[in-house]
Amino acid sequence: MELTLFVDHQCNLRCRYCYTGDKFTRRMSLDTMRRAVDLALATRPGRLGVSFFGGEPLLHPDFVRDTMAYVGEAVRALPHPRPPTRFFMNTNATLLDDAAVALMAPPHFSVYASLDGDRATHDENRVHASGRGSHDDALAGLARLRAAAIPFHLLAVVTPANARRAGATVRALAPLGAERVHLSPDLRADWTEDAVAELRLGLADATAHLKDLFRAGTPLGVEPFHAKILSHLKGGMPCPSRCQIGGAEWCVSPAGHIYPCAQMVGTDQDPTLRIGHVDPGLDVDARLRLQHQKDRVEETCAPCELRDRCQSHCGCRHLALTGQLGEITAALCELEGAFIDAADAFADELYREACPSFLGYYYERAWSATPGAELTQLRRARDAT
Numbered sequence: 590m591e592l593t594l595f596v597d598h599q600c601n602l603r604c605r606y607c608y609t610g611d612k613f614t615r616r617m618s619l620d621t622m623r624r625a626v627d628l629a630l631a632t633r634p635g636r637l638g639v640s641f642f643g644g645e646p647l648l649h650p651d652f653v654r655d656t657m658a659y660v661g662e663a664v665r666a667l668p669h670p671r672p673p674t675r676f677f678m679n680t681n682a683t684l685l686d687d688a689a690v691a692l693m694a695p696p697h698f699s700v701y702a703s704l705d706g707d708r709a710t711h712d713e714n715r716v717h718a719s720g721r722g723s724h725d726d727a728l729a730g731l732a733r734l735r736a737a738a739i740p741f742h743l744l745a746v747v748t749p750a751n752a753r754r755a756g757a758t759v760r761a762l763a764p765l766g767a768e769r770v771h772l773s774p775d776l777r778a779d780w781t782e783d784a785v786a787e788l789r790l791g792l793a794d795a796t797a798h799l800k801d802l803f804r805a806g807t808p809l810g811v812e813p814f815h816a817k818i819l820s821h822l823k824g825g826m827p828c829p830s831r832c833q834i835g836g837a838e839w840c841v842s843p844a845g846h847i848y849p850c851a852q853m854v855g856t857d858q859d860p861t862l863r864i865g866h867v868d869p870g871l872d873v874d875a876r877l878r879l880q881h882q883k884d885r886v887e888e889t890c891a892p893c894e895l896r897d898r899c900q901s902h903c904g905c906r907h908l909a910l911t912g913q914l915g916e917i918t919a920a921l922c923e924l925e926g927a928f929i930d931a932a933d934a935f936a937d938e939l940y941r942e943a944c945p946s947f948l949g950y951y952y953e954r955a956w957s958a959t960p961g962a963e964l965t966q967l968r969r970a971r972d973a974t
Contacts (some may be wrong), residue, residue: 590634590888593840593851594622594656596646602681602723604703605714606775608747608909609644616649617843622656624867625841626663630672634837640677642840642851645868647684653692659892679851681715683723685730690737700734700741703725706767707759710751711939728765735766743767746793747774749784756794763802763809771812776909780920785927794930803939813900817932819956820898834880834904835871847871849879852905856860862908883907885915887909899925 596695599614602609639660641653643800644738657676664671675697682702693700705711712722723945734741743762747755755772762770774780802809803835835849842848842857842955847865864879865871883904890896900906910918939947 590632590636590836591640591838592625592627592629593640593838594625594640594646595642595644595840595842595851595854596643596652597843600643600645600681601648601683601717602645603716603718604681604870605716606612606748606777608777609854612644613856615843615857617652617780617783617841619652619655619659621841621843621845622652622869623659624845625839625847626656626660628867628870629839630663630667634672637672637674638677639674640679640851642679645681646678646685646687647680650689650692653678657692663688663888664903669767676697677733680730681723681727683717683726683732685733687733690730690733690739693734693739694737698741699768701744702731702741703727703744703746704731704762706751706754707761709905710754710758710761713745713751714748731765740768741766742769742771743769744773748787749775749778749780749787752784752788753789753791755788756798759795759798759811763798769810769812769815774924774925776906776921780924782834782923784899785920785923788924789927793934796931796935799935800939803944803946804948806946808946809884810950813928814932814935817898817929818936818951821933821936821937822853822951824897824958834883839864839871841867846870847874847955848904853908879904879914886917889917893922895926895929898929903923 594617596901597614597616598609600612603612626639637660639656641656646653660674664674676693676699678698678700678702680702682704703715708722708724711727715723717723727786731741743761744767745757747759751758756773759770759778781927796814798807799811799814824884832861835847839851840848840851840854842854844857845867846857846863847867848854848862849864853862862879863872863877883902884903886907900922906921907914907916910916910921936947936951
Protein backbone atom coordinates (compact mmCIF):
# COMPACT_ATOMS: atom_id res chain seq x y z
CA MET A 590 0.00 0.00 0.00
CA GLU A 591 1.27 3.45 -0.97
CA LEU A 592 -0.30 6.27 1.06
CA THR A 593 0.48 9.81 -0.05
CA LEU A 594 -0.34 12.67 2.30
CA PHE A 595 -0.90 15.95 0.47
CA VAL A 596 0.32 18.02 3.41
CA ASP A 597 -0.58 21.55 2.25
CA HIS A 598 -1.52 23.37 -0.96
CA GLN A 599 0.99 26.10 -0.05
CA CYS A 600 4.51 26.20 -1.49
CA ASN A 601 7.52 28.49 -1.15
CA LEU A 602 8.13 28.31 -4.92
CA ARG A 603 6.05 29.41 -7.90
CA CYS A 604 7.14 27.00 -10.62
CA ARG A 605 5.76 28.18 -13.94
CA TYR A 606 4.59 24.72 -15.06
CA CYS A 607 3.14 23.59 -11.71
CA TYR A 608 0.05 21.41 -12.16
CA THR A 609 -1.26 21.58 -8.58
CA GLY A 610 -3.05 24.90 -9.07
CA ASP A 611 -3.23 28.03 -6.92
CA LYS A 612 -1.08 28.15 -3.81
CA PHE A 613 -3.01 28.67 -0.59
CA THR A 614 -2.64 27.50 2.97
CA ARG A 615 -4.73 24.48 3.90
CA ARG A 616 -2.68 22.25 6.14
CA MET A 617 -3.68 18.67 6.82
CA SER A 618 -4.72 18.17 10.42
CA LEU A 619 -3.17 15.49 12.57
CA ASP A 620 -6.59 13.91 12.96
CA THR A 621 -6.95 13.57 9.17
CA MET A 622 -3.46 12.09 8.99
CA ARG A 623 -4.26 9.53 11.68
CA ARG A 624 -7.51 8.52 9.98
CA ALA A 625 -5.67 8.12 6.68
CA VAL A 626 -2.98 5.93 8.24
CA ASP A 627 -5.54 3.82 10.08
CA LEU A 628 -7.53 3.34 6.88
CA ALA A 629 -4.45 2.25 4.95
CA LEU A 630 -3.39 -0.19 7.67
CA ALA A 631 -6.91 -1.62 7.83
CA THR A 632 -6.27 -3.11 4.38
CA ARG A 633 -3.57 -5.27 6.05
CA PRO A 634 -0.95 -4.37 3.44
CA GLY A 635 2.14 -6.49 2.90
CA ARG A 636 4.15 -3.27 3.07
CA LEU A 637 3.36 0.38 3.71
CA GLY A 638 4.92 3.35 1.97
CA VAL A 639 4.03 6.81 3.26
CA SER A 640 4.82 9.77 1.00
CA PHE A 641 4.74 13.46 1.85
CA PHE A 642 3.55 15.68 -1.00
CA GLY A 643 2.28 19.19 -1.64
CA GLY A 644 2.69 22.10 -2.21
CA GLU A 645 5.92 21.83 -0.33
CA PRO A 646 5.63 19.37 2.57
CA LEU A 647 8.77 20.65 4.28
CA LEU A 648 6.93 23.85 5.12
CA HIS A 649 5.67 21.68 8.00
CA PRO A 650 8.51 19.55 9.38
CA ASP A 651 6.57 19.10 12.61
CA PHE A 652 3.81 17.36 10.64
CA VAL A 653 6.37 15.01 9.11
CA ARG A 654 7.76 14.19 12.55
CA ASP A 655 4.31 13.59 14.04
CA THR A 656 3.29 11.38 11.11
CA MET A 657 6.39 9.22 11.39
CA ALA A 658 5.76 8.78 15.10
CA TYR A 659 2.11 7.86 14.61
CA VAL A 660 2.85 5.40 11.81
CA GLY A 661 5.41 3.70 14.04
CA GLU A 662 2.92 3.41 16.89
CA ALA A 663 0.12 2.18 14.65
CA VAL A 664 2.27 -0.49 13.00
CA ARG A 665 3.60 -1.72 16.35
CA ALA A 666 0.03 -2.11 17.57
CA LEU A 667 -0.75 -4.55 14.74
CA PRO A 668 -0.53 -8.31 15.18
CA HIS A 669 2.26 -10.13 13.40
CA PRO A 670 3.19 -10.13 10.59
CA ARG A 671 3.58 -6.35 10.61
CA PRO A 672 4.17 -4.54 7.33
CA PRO A 673 7.62 -3.04 6.76
CA THR A 674 7.35 0.74 6.46
CA ARG A 675 9.20 3.26 4.35
CA PHE A 676 8.79 7.03 4.02
CA PHE A 677 9.20 9.19 0.93
CA MET A 678 9.61 12.95 0.69
CA ASN A 679 8.63 14.81 -2.49
CA THR A 680 10.34 18.18 -2.26
CA ASN A 681 11.75 21.08 -4.22
CA ALA A 682 14.87 20.64 -2.03
CA THR A 683 15.12 24.31 -1.06
CA LEU A 684 14.02 23.73 2.54
CA LEU A 685 16.37 20.83 3.24
CA ASP A 686 18.12 22.48 6.15
CA ASP A 687 19.90 20.56 8.88
CA ALA A 688 16.73 20.12 10.94
CA ALA A 689 14.73 18.77 8.00
CA VAL A 690 17.50 16.37 7.01
CA ALA A 691 17.72 15.12 10.60
CA LEU A 692 14.10 13.92 10.29
CA MET A 693 14.96 11.64 7.40
CA ALA A 694 17.59 9.37 8.85
CA PRO A 695 18.32 6.28 6.75
CA PRO A 696 17.49 3.48 6.12
CA HIS A 697 13.75 4.18 6.17
CA PHE A 698 13.56 7.40 4.13
CA SER A 699 14.01 8.24 0.45
CA VAL A 700 13.76 11.68 -1.12
CA TYR A 701 12.46 12.69 -4.54
CA ALA A 702 13.88 16.14 -5.25
CA SER A 703 13.15 18.42 -8.19
CA LEU A 704 16.09 19.81 -10.15
CA ASP A 705 15.69 20.69 -13.81
CA GLY A 706 19.37 20.79 -14.72
CA ASP A 707 22.00 23.50 -14.66
CA ARG A 708 21.29 26.90 -13.15
CA ALA A 709 20.01 28.51 -16.36
CA THR A 710 17.64 25.66 -17.22
CA HIS A 711 16.37 25.20 -13.67
CA ASP A 712 15.82 28.88 -12.96
CA GLU A 713 13.75 29.38 -16.12
CA ASN A 714 10.76 27.85 -14.33
CA ARG A 715 11.54 26.95 -10.73
CA VAL A 716 11.49 30.30 -8.96
CA HIS A 717 10.64 31.71 -5.55
CA ALA A 718 7.56 33.87 -5.10
CA SER A 719 9.86 36.86 -5.55
CA GLY A 720 10.94 35.57 -8.97
CA ARG A 721 14.43 34.62 -7.80
CA GLY A 722 15.74 31.31 -9.09
CA SER A 723 15.93 28.38 -6.69
CA HIS A 724 18.84 26.41 -8.19
CA ASP A 725 21.48 27.27 -5.60
CA ASP A 726 19.08 26.63 -2.72
CA ALA A 727 18.22 23.19 -4.11
CA LEU A 728 21.89 22.28 -4.57
CA ALA A 729 22.59 23.21 -0.96
CA GLY A 730 19.79 20.93 0.19
CA LEU A 731 21.07 18.04 -1.91
CA ALA A 732 24.55 18.49 -0.43
CA ARG A 733 23.03 18.00 3.03
CA LEU A 734 21.30 14.81 1.87
CA ARG A 735 24.58 13.42 0.55
CA ALA A 736 26.37 14.29 3.78
CA ALA A 737 23.69 12.44 5.75
CA ALA A 738 23.77 9.43 3.37
CA ILE A 739 20.06 9.80 2.62
CA PRO A 740 19.21 8.26 -0.77
CA PHE A 741 17.50 10.52 -3.26
CA HIS A 742 16.16 10.62 -6.81
CA LEU A 743 16.29 13.72 -9.02
CA LEU A 744 13.28 14.76 -11.10
CA ALA A 745 13.76 17.11 -14.04
CA VAL A 746 10.79 18.51 -15.96
CA VAL A 747 11.35 18.58 -19.72
CA THR A 748 9.47 21.31 -21.58
CA PRO A 749 9.35 22.20 -25.28
CA ALA A 750 11.62 25.16 -24.45
CA ASN A 751 14.38 23.08 -22.83
CA ALA A 752 13.93 19.76 -24.69
CA ARG A 753 17.03 20.29 -26.81
CA ARG A 754 19.02 20.65 -23.58
CA ALA A 755 18.10 17.20 -22.23
CA GLY A 756 21.71 16.11 -22.66
CA ALA A 757 22.97 19.10 -20.72
CA THR A 758 20.43 18.28 -18.01
CA VAL A 759 21.70 14.71 -17.64
CA ARG A 760 25.30 15.98 -17.57
CA ALA A 761 24.41 18.43 -14.82
CA LEU A 762 22.52 15.89 -12.68
CA ALA A 763 24.66 12.79 -13.14
CA PRO A 764 27.49 13.85 -10.75
CA LEU A 765 25.14 14.80 -7.88
CA GLY A 766 24.87 11.34 -6.35
CA ALA A 767 21.25 10.47 -7.12
CA GLU A 768 20.15 6.85 -7.13
CA ARG A 769 18.27 7.61 -10.32
CA VAL A 770 17.47 10.58 -12.56
CA HIS A 771 13.98 11.09 -14.00
CA LEU A 772 13.22 13.11 -17.13
CA SER A 773 9.53 14.00 -17.00
CA PRO A 774 7.97 15.72 -20.00
CA ASP A 775 5.46 18.46 -19.21
CA LEU A 776 2.35 16.94 -20.75
CA ARG A 777 0.36 20.13 -20.31
CA ALA A 778 2.67 21.98 -22.70
CA ASP A 779 2.24 22.33 -26.46
CA TRP A 780 4.37 19.57 -27.97
CA THR A 781 4.43 20.53 -31.63
CA GLU A 782 6.24 18.50 -34.30
CA ASP A 783 9.17 20.91 -34.04
CA ALA A 784 9.27 20.53 -30.25
CA VAL A 785 9.31 16.72 -30.52
CA ALA A 786 12.10 16.96 -33.10
CA GLU A 787 14.08 19.07 -30.63
CA LEU A 788 13.38 16.52 -27.93
CA ARG A 789 14.78 13.71 -30.08
CA LEU A 790 18.00 15.67 -30.51
CA GLY A 791 18.16 16.31 -26.78
CA LEU A 792 17.56 12.64 -25.96
CA ALA A 793 20.29 11.57 -28.38
CA ASP A 794 22.67 13.87 -26.54
CA ALA A 795 21.48 12.54 -23.17
CA THR A 796 22.06 8.92 -24.14
CA ALA A 797 25.47 9.81 -25.57
CA HIS A 798 26.48 10.90 -22.08
CA LEU A 799 24.91 7.78 -20.57
CA LYS A 800 26.97 5.63 -22.90
CA ASP A 801 30.09 7.39 -21.65
CA LEU A 802 29.08 6.68 -18.05
CA PHE A 803 28.45 2.99 -18.68
CA ARG A 804 31.68 2.61 -20.63
CA ALA A 805 33.52 4.20 -17.72
CA GLY A 806 32.00 1.65 -15.35
CA THR A 807 29.76 4.18 -13.59
CA PRO A 808 26.22 3.21 -14.68
CA LEU A 809 23.28 5.47 -13.89
CA GLY A 810 19.61 4.66 -14.30
CA VAL A 811 17.82 7.48 -16.10
CA GLU A 812 14.07 7.29 -16.50
CA PRO A 813 12.23 6.69 -18.68
CA PHE A 814 15.14 5.11 -20.61
CA HIS A 815 15.62 2.63 -17.77
CA ALA A 816 12.00 1.47 -17.83
CA LYS A 817 11.98 1.27 -21.62
CA ILE A 818 15.03 -1.01 -21.58
CA LEU A 819 13.48 -3.24 -18.91
CA SER A 820 10.21 -3.32 -20.86
CA HIS A 821 12.15 -4.75 -23.80
CA LEU A 822 13.94 -7.34 -21.66
CA LYS A 823 10.78 -8.39 -19.80
CA GLY A 824 8.43 -8.15 -22.76
CA GLY A 825 6.20 -5.46 -21.31
CA MET A 826 5.84 -2.56 -18.92
CA PRO A 827 5.33 -3.28 -15.20
CA CYS A 828 2.17 -1.41 -14.29
CA PRO A 829 2.43 1.03 -11.37
CA SER A 830 -0.11 0.27 -8.69
CA ARG A 831 -1.54 3.79 -8.92
CA CYS A 832 -2.58 3.02 -12.50
CA GLN A 833 -5.04 0.57 -11.03
CA ILE A 834 -6.91 3.68 -9.84
CA GLY A 835 -6.69 3.48 -6.09
CA GLY A 836 -6.11 -0.26 -5.95
CA ALA A 837 -2.95 -0.01 -3.87
CA GLU A 838 -2.18 3.69 -3.84
CA TRP A 839 -4.18 6.51 -2.31
CA CYS A 840 -3.51 10.20 -1.97
CA VAL A 841 -5.30 12.06 0.81
CA SER A 842 -5.88 15.78 0.47
CA PRO A 843 -5.69 18.19 3.44
CA ALA A 844 -9.49 18.11 3.58
CA GLY A 845 -9.46 14.32 3.85
CA HIS A 846 -10.63 13.43 0.34
CA ILE A 847 -9.04 10.33 -1.18
CA TYR A 848 -7.73 10.43 -4.75
CA PRO A 849 -6.06 7.69 -6.81
CA CYS A 850 -2.79 9.63 -6.90
CA ALA A 851 -1.23 12.97 -6.03
CA GLN A 852 -1.37 14.29 -9.58
CA MET A 853 -5.16 14.27 -9.43
CA VAL A 854 -5.63 16.42 -6.32
CA GLY A 855 -5.01 19.88 -7.75
CA THR A 856 -6.83 22.35 -5.55
CA ASP A 857 -9.14 19.56 -4.30
CA GLN A 858 -12.21 20.88 -6.13
CA ASP A 859 -13.10 18.06 -8.53
CA PRO A 860 -15.35 15.49 -6.80
CA THR A 861 -15.45 13.33 -9.95
CA LEU A 862 -11.83 12.29 -9.32
CA ARG A 863 -12.30 11.32 -5.68
CA ILE A 864 -12.55 7.73 -4.53
CA GLY A 865 -13.58 8.36 -0.95
CA HIS A 866 -12.87 10.25 2.24
CA VAL A 867 -10.95 9.25 5.34
CA ASP A 868 -14.32 9.25 7.07
CA PRO A 869 -16.13 6.97 6.12
CA GLY A 870 -13.49 5.42 3.81
CA LEU A 871 -12.94 4.18 0.27
CA ASP A 872 -15.83 4.49 -2.19
CA VAL A 873 -15.49 1.25 -4.16
CA ASP A 874 -18.10 2.25 -6.74
CA ALA A 875 -16.29 5.54 -7.46
CA ARG A 876 -12.99 3.73 -7.82
CA LEU A 877 -14.46 1.20 -10.28
CA ARG A 878 -16.10 4.00 -12.27
CA LEU A 879 -12.76 5.77 -12.70
CA GLN A 880 -11.03 2.50 -13.56
CA HIS A 881 -13.60 1.82 -16.25
CA GLN A 882 -13.12 5.31 -17.69
CA LYS A 883 -9.36 4.89 -17.72
CA ASP A 884 -9.52 1.53 -19.46
CA ARG A 885 -11.15 3.12 -22.51
CA VAL A 886 -7.63 3.96 -23.68
CA GLU A 887 -7.02 0.26 -24.32
CA GLU A 888 -9.28 0.41 -27.36
CA THR A 889 -7.40 3.39 -28.73
CA CYS A 890 -4.00 1.77 -28.19
CA ALA A 891 -4.88 -1.81 -29.14
CA PRO A 892 -3.35 -1.68 -32.67
CA CYS A 893 -0.06 -0.11 -31.54
CA GLU A 894 2.99 -2.40 -31.50
CA LEU A 895 4.52 -0.32 -28.70
CA ARG A 896 1.52 -0.47 -26.38
CA ASP A 897 3.29 -2.76 -23.89
CA ARG A 898 6.26 -0.40 -23.69
CA CYS A 899 4.57 2.95 -23.22
CA GLN A 900 2.64 4.57 -20.40
CA SER A 901 -0.64 5.19 -22.16
CA HIS A 902 -2.27 3.28 -19.30
CA CYS A 903 -1.48 6.03 -16.79
CA GLY A 904 -4.62 7.94 -15.84
CA CYS A 905 -2.68 11.00 -14.72
CA ARG A 906 -1.30 11.33 -18.24
CA HIS A 907 -4.80 11.21 -19.69
CA LEU A 908 -5.88 14.08 -17.45
CA ALA A 909 -2.79 16.14 -18.22
CA LEU A 910 -3.26 15.74 -21.97
CA THR A 911 -7.04 15.97 -22.36
CA GLY A 912 -8.66 16.49 -18.97
CA GLN A 913 -10.46 13.15 -19.40
CA LEU A 914 -9.63 9.66 -18.19
CA GLY A 915 -9.35 7.19 -21.05
CA GLU A 916 -8.41 9.80 -23.65
CA ILE A 917 -4.96 10.63 -25.00
CA THR A 918 -3.58 12.71 -27.84
CA ALA A 919 -0.97 12.09 -30.51
CA ALA A 920 1.48 14.09 -28.39
CA LEU A 921 1.80 11.20 -25.95
CA CYS A 922 2.48 8.77 -28.79
CA GLU A 923 5.19 11.03 -30.17
CA LEU A 924 6.82 11.57 -26.77
CA GLU A 925 6.74 7.90 -25.84
CA GLY A 926 8.09 6.98 -29.26
CA ALA A 927 10.96 9.42 -28.85
CA PHE A 928 11.98 7.95 -25.49
CA ILE A 929 11.63 4.36 -26.70
CA ASP A 930 13.73 5.03 -29.81
CA ALA A 931 16.45 6.75 -27.78
CA ALA A 932 16.50 3.97 -25.17
CA ASP A 933 16.69 1.24 -27.80
CA ALA A 934 19.50 2.93 -29.72
CA PHE A 935 21.45 3.39 -26.49
CA ALA A 936 20.93 -0.18 -25.32
CA ASP A 937 21.58 -1.75 -28.71
CA GLU A 938 24.92 -0.03 -29.10
CA LEU A 939 26.19 -1.02 -25.65
CA TYR A 940 24.88 -4.56 -26.02
CA ARG A 941 26.67 -5.01 -29.34
CA GLU A 942 29.83 -3.68 -27.72
CA ALA A 943 29.38 -6.19 -24.88
CA CYS A 944 29.91 -3.28 -22.48
CA PRO A 945 30.59 -5.01 -19.12
CA SER A 946 28.90 -2.29 -17.08
CA PHE A 947 25.78 -2.38 -19.25
CA LEU A 948 25.53 -6.17 -19.25
CA GLY A 949 26.07 -6.32 -15.53
CA TYR A 950 23.49 -3.62 -14.85
CA TYR A 951 20.70 -5.00 -17.03
CA TYR A 952 21.40 -8.72 -17.51
CA GLU A 953 22.98 -9.84 -14.27
CA ARG A 954 20.54 -8.28 -11.80
CA ALA A 955 17.10 -9.51 -10.78
CA TRP A 956 15.08 -6.37 -11.51
CA SER A 957 11.65 -6.24 -9.90
CA ALA A 958 8.96 -3.66 -9.34
CA THR A 959 10.07 -0.60 -7.40
CA PRO A 960 8.30 0.46 -4.18
CA GLY A 961 4.87 1.67 -5.17
CA ALA A 962 4.61 -0.64 -8.18
CA GLU A 963 3.46 -4.15 -8.83
CA LEU A 964 4.31 -6.51 -11.67
CA THR A 965 0.98 -7.25 -13.31
CA GLN A 966 -0.09 -9.37 -16.21
CA LEU A 967 0.97 -7.79 -19.48
CA ARG A 968 -1.74 -6.49 -21.75
CA ARG A 969 -0.64 -8.74 -24.60
CA ALA A 970 -1.02 -11.74 -22.25
CA ARG A 971 -4.49 -10.57 -21.27
CA ASP A 972 -5.42 -10.26 -24.93
CA ALA A 973 -4.45 -13.88 -25.56
CA THR A 974 -6.73 -15.26 -22.85
